[in-house]
Amino acid sequence: MTEKLLSDRELLERCRELEEHYEVVRGRIQDAARKAGRTPEEITLLAATKTVPVEVINHGIALGITHIGENRVQELCSKFEALHLNDCHCQFIGHLQTNKVRQLAGKVEMIQSVGSLKLAQEISKVFSARGERMDILIEVNIGREENKSGVLPENLESLLVQIAQLPALDIQGLMAIPPATHELSETKAYFSNMYKKFIDIGAKKLDNVNMNFLSMGMSADYAEAIESGANIVRVGSALFGARAYPPRMGV
DSSP, rough: EEEOOOOOOOOOEEEEEHHHHHHHHHHHHHEEEHHHTTTGGGGGEEOOOOOOOHHHHHHHHHHTTOOEEEEHHHHHHGGGGGOOTTTEEEEEOOOGGGGGGGGGGGTTEEEEOOOHHHHHHHHHHHHHHHHHEEEEEEEEEETOOOTSSBBBBGHHHHHHHHHHTTTTTEEEEEEEEOOOOOOOHHHHHHHHHHHHHHHHHHHOOOEEEEEEEEOOOOTHHHHHHHHOOOOOEEESSHHHHHHHOOOTTTT
């Protein structure tokens, strides 16, 4: 069955919706940062653009969004040439299979979801061959969920030491997705544990391991993540609305 494309009217509505949501999200980020005794400039808003049409993403970039993140390699590749990335940084934030690493070359500036030595070795191999380096974040399975990727907290330091020895990789910090819960107090507890890990690892000053970024918090809990110490928040539906965007022609 042929998917229905967004009409020009629907596209205009999505862009107007984004304008309204963007101001709300920026305001909440500012409030959360100040509540935590931080400046809003310390926080990077990364727009999670899974299923979002290129035209809407580009409108967001025109509004001032400086970082976007894609979850799926195939979708990123299909959008990439049409994205207006001159003033915007593109990162990969989803589960990454080793056989798709090569497709990210030349398209992303950071891979946030590195949760195993095997994946890190493949990224190192691909970018070493290109004579390039890749910034990465180490994904921590902070909730110890069997259906999620990421290193278990107790194995984090060991994995960092192993990955730090690989060529072409620059470890820049940590990323986590806490278990889904209706209780923000539970989510904040996971965020607090992640922040403690982040600070503890940074204090150990491991060779070739930088703790510059802590990426946690999404649409439902980004304010709480900021209050708990995150400096990258990955926001999708709070910006773009429900994920029900059919593709535009050619995307």
